[in-house]
Amino acid sequence: MNLTLRIWRQQGPDTPGEMTIYQVSGISEDMSFLEMLDTLNEELILRGERPVAFDHDCREGICGACGMVINGQAHGPERTTTCQLHMRHFKDGDTIDVEPWRAGAFPVVRDLVVDRSALDRIIGSGGYITAPTGSAPEAHATAVPKEAADLAFEHAECIGCGACVAACPNGSAMLFTAAKVVHLNVLPQGAPERASRVRNMVGAMDAEGFGGCTNTGECATACPKGIPLTGIARLNREFLRS
Amino acid sequence: MSAHDTTSGKAPMSYLDYTVGTPVADTRAPAGPIEQRWDQRRFEAKLVNPANRRKHTVIVVGTGLAGGAAGATLAEQGYHVVQFCFQDSPRRAHSIAAQGGINAAKNYRNDGDSIRRLFYDTVKGGDFRARESNVHRLAQVSVEIIDQCVAQGVPFAREYGGLLDTRSFGGVQVSRTFYARGQTGQQLLLGAYQALSRQIAAGNVELHARTEMLDLIVIDGRARGIVARDLVTGEIRTHLADAVVLATGGYGNVFYLSTNAKNSNATAIWRAHRRGAYFANPCFTQIHPTCIPRSGDHQSKLTLMSESLRNDGRIWVPKAKGDTRPPAQIPEDERDYYLERIYPAFGNLVPRDIASRAAKVVCDEGRGVGPGGQGVYLDFADAIARLGRAAVEAKYGNLFEMYERITAEDPYTVPMRIYPAIHYTMGGLWVDYDLQTTVPGLFAIGEANFSDHGANRLGASALMQGLADGYFVLPPTLNDYLGRTPLEPVPGDHPQLAEVEAEVTDRLNLILAVDGDRTPDSFHRELGELLWDNCGMARDEAGLRHALARIPELREEFWRRIKVPGTGAELNQALEKANRLVDYFELAELMCLDALHRAESCGGHFRTESATPEGEAARRDEEFTYAAAWEFSGTGDAPVLHKEELVFEHVHPTQRSYA
Numbered sequence: 001m002n003l004t005l006r007i008w009r010q011q012g013p014d015t016p017g018e019m020t021i022y023q024v025s026g027i028s029e030d031m032s033f034l035e036m037l038d039t040l041n042e043e044l045i046l047r048g049e050r051p052v053a054f055d056h057d058c059r060e061g062i063c064g065a066c067g068m069v070i071n072g073q074a075h076g077p078e079r080t081t082t083c084q085l086h087m088r089h090f091k092d093g094d095t096i097d098v099e100p101w102r103a104g105a106f107p108v109v110r111d112l113v114v115d116r117s118a119l120d121r122i123i124g125s126g127g128y129i130t131a132p133t134g135s136a137p138e139a140h141a142t143a144v145p146k147e148a149a150d151l152a153f154e155h156a157e158c159i160g161c162g163a164c165v166a167a168c169p170n171g172s173a174m175l176f177t178a179a180k181v182v183h184l185n186v187l188p189q190g191a192p193e194r195a196s197r198v199r200n201m202v203g204a205m206d207a208e209g210f211g212g213c214t215n216t217g218e219c220a221t222a223c224p225k226g227i228p229l230t231g232i233a234r235l236n237r238e239f240l241r242s
Numbered sequence: 243m244s245a246h247d248t249t250s251g252k253a254p255m256s257y258l259d260y261t262v263g264t265p266v267a268d269t270r271a272p273a274g275p276i277e278q279r280w281d282q283r284r285f286e287a288k289l290v291n292p293a294n295r296r297k298h299t300v301i302v303v304g305t306g307l308a309g310g311a312a313g314a315t316l317a318e319q320g321y322h323v324v325q326f327c328f329q330d331s332p333r334r335a336h337s338i339a340a341q342g343g344i345n346a347a348k349n350y351r352n353d354g355d356s357i358r359r360l361f362y363d364t365v366k367g368g369d370f371r372a373r374e375s376n377v378h379r380l381a382q383v384s385v386e387i388i389d390q391c392v393a394q395g396v397p398f399a400r401e402y403g404g405l406l407d408t409r410s411f412g413g414v415q416v417s418r419t420f421y422a423r424g425q426t427g428q429q430l431l432l433g434a435y436q437a438l439s440r441q442i443a444a445g446n447v448e449l450h451a452r453t454e455m456l457d458l459i460v461i462d463g464r465a466r467g468i469v470a471r472d473l474v475t476g477e478i479r480t481h482l483a484d485a486v487v488l489a490t491g492g493y494g495n496v497f498y499l500s501t502n503a504k505n506s507n508a509t510a511i512w513r514a515h516r517r518g519a520y521f522a523n524p525c526f527t528q529i530h531p532t533c534i535p536r537s538g539d540h541q542s543k544l545t546l547m548s549e550s551l552r553n554d555g556r557i558w559v560p561k562a563k564g565d566t567r568p569p570a571q572i573p574e575d576e577r578d579y580y581l582e583r584i585y586p587a588f589g590n591l592v593p594r595d596i597a598s599r600a601a602k603v604v605c606d607e608g609r610g611v612g613p614g615g616q617g618v619y620l621d622f623a624d625a626i627a628r629l630g631r632a633a634v635e636a637k638y639g640n641l642f643e644m645y646e647r648i649t650a651e652d653p654y655t656v657p658m659r660i661y662p663a664i665h666y667t668m669g670g671l672w673v674d675y676d677l678q679t680t681v682p683g684l685f686a687i688g689e690a691n692f693s694d695h696g697a698n699r700l701g702a703s704a705l706m707q708g709l710a711d712g713y714f715v716l717p718p719t720l721n722d723y724l725g726r727t728p729l730e731p732v733p734g735d736h737p738q739l740a741e742v743e744a745e746v747t748d749r750l751n752l753i754l755a756v757d758g759d760r761t762p763d764s765f766h767r768e769l770g771e772l773l774w775d776n777c778g779m780a781r782d783e784a785g786l787r788h789a790l791a792r793i794p795e796l797r798e799e800f801w802r803r804i805k806v807p808g809t810g811a812e813l814n815q816a817l818e819k820a821n822r823l824v825d826y827f828e829l830a831e832l833m834c835l836d837a838l839h840r841a842e843s844c845g846g847h848f849r850t851e852s853a854t855p856e857g858e859a860a861r862r863d864e865e866f867t868y869a870a871a872w873e874f875s876g877t878g879d880a881p882v883l884h885k886e887e888l889v890f891e892h893v894h895p896t897q898r899s900y901a
Binding site for chain 2: 028030031032034035038039041042044045046048049050051053055056057058059060061062063064065078080084086088109110113115116117119120121123124125127128129130131132133134135136137138139140142143144145146149152153156157159160183184187189190
């Protein structure tokens, strides 16, 4: 298929960017969206032009590196990561808009690459269980009810891609923060730090300049891993009881 | 090809005329009963006073399971850790993509498992090309890993009673694999990442994300730092330390198409090799039997379907050649469940190397399915009939979803199509029992080293080894090195620093200056195809010689025709790729030479000239019971082979049989 791409090009964080139009042809419907961009970049290199910069790594939907706003939607029309979006979801002749995550806390590095290190700092503020290597009791010393283990897992699936932030009209990181708080707070191993964890992580989230939550729900709709919106309610409950 | 004795005085003629140097020995493993060696080594190790640890800086490159675990643990112990990853966050290291599980000899199932059995399975699974003392230690430490991860909040699968669930993996008849649905690597890595994040926030770890190691600083024979490039600004800078730990993963991406992440690369270990670290068993690469077949020339990487699927999926092809009927129309008696037929004892759970080769054999016979006949069926119809769709979904739901997303086929109703792909590299930097390379002060952990898997790694053992090295093995041995070694501070104006920085910068500038007419990916694809065809699932002398002749031509062409727009002083992803390729050319050459010199078949290394009458790998123990540790002697120059003889006191080498 042949496509028209309108891609956000921006040299650096302090330079203005703009949508630039490119034509690509011979795109197979079995290509992933990133393979389609690879095709464009191969052509740009041969023309001596700067290829489009974008983050990507595992291309299996698990590392969380890739992410772009495609036709106004974080990760595009399917509920998946950009690397797992395939061109069969587009039609020959389509015009596709491609933009970076847009959020106050995610400054653009170049083109479609943004700085998401604020998410790492939220984790560093409390998104862990203090268990120095070697100090662990026998794994079966504490049984964990299956329901708690499954609930923890459901929230631990977050890949930290930042789509929730990009999709939120407020640029809020509530779903991201909730995912880690719920994962660790429902486990018996996480209980000792339960209160300080939620307070510190919410504090870090605010300090990084993420917006507040207005229960819009775009975050959970965009989340490629299906982190449930109820996680935010659980986060609020944890915060209130802390 | 001929091997010269270094004492003969013959000058090497070409790359193939490698010389045989002095043997290497794993001198650090204590003698005595194998069960007590690790205790003994830890007891003999020198300690560093906790108050003195903060005076020591340790560089850790990589933040996967091995690097993340090591960085967190060393920082907890009080060392000043400076850690690097090329990704934007340490959480994205490719360990995250491991699906199936992690082995541990807990024997929670009471099914006859033990440390001894995990040790035995691993040595046998590695086709008797691994070092017994290391493997035994790995099996011992495995039980502590599960304890550690549970304490960190890793949400392993559990039974209704709240205790941990396990499953079986290939090459093994006990159920010792702990898992978190199909995302075990993700959950284990996030556990290590969270522990590391805590240390970053506490100021004990200085993290440099989006920063790539491009060279090693060796001063007075010891590793004292690295030269790294800030991938955003392009700045090239030296970072100094008292020891350097490489946790940079494997080199499977030399094949271009592999299950590795796109940016996983061999540059850190290869540059260390060029600075004196021996590279062991480079031809030991693992081809994973269950990957999604490629769909076309645009393919940028291959996606693995977890080996755990072989617990419930049945592998088959049509009995007749060229049978193009849809799978549902092929009656039961016209199907060949070839693994169950040839290996009745292990069936679909034979080790990876055997399952991969069997798939190649049936496809080469013309019985493969799907586009180009490069695929076999992995069928869940029986499992769904037996367990119900819901139970299959609970176990493998995310894998089925991923398969459908990529292929647009529903594996609940149509059998999956799978084909082998490069997945893991058993070879890597040679390390002694302490995980130290031949450059003192330079350690290699996880997939970056060669240590524990011999010629074939068993499923769910990579996660085990990465975490064993990072959490439990490296910290005491590094302690010993730092406690024992008097280290003077390196002056910032030491001439060696400017020299290495200049070399790194010059190489980037040379690449940029060519301004040719071929992209980095076009060269990488060509190199990858050459390797896959000649140094892939089956290897022979003619093919390897062809590849060895072709690689230098390709390298020469690279330096005439490579095209990279932009400059080195900016985010330049094409430059990153081209720079990694320069190392891949040299590594590919060594892989082929290693494969050529090892004229036996073992594990993942299958030389068609060395097979049993049934077509299985035939080892030649009397000639090749050694690890091949190669010393670099210059680009295109013949390397020196140092042999580490392997001694098997506990697991007697036999022809592996899974029938």
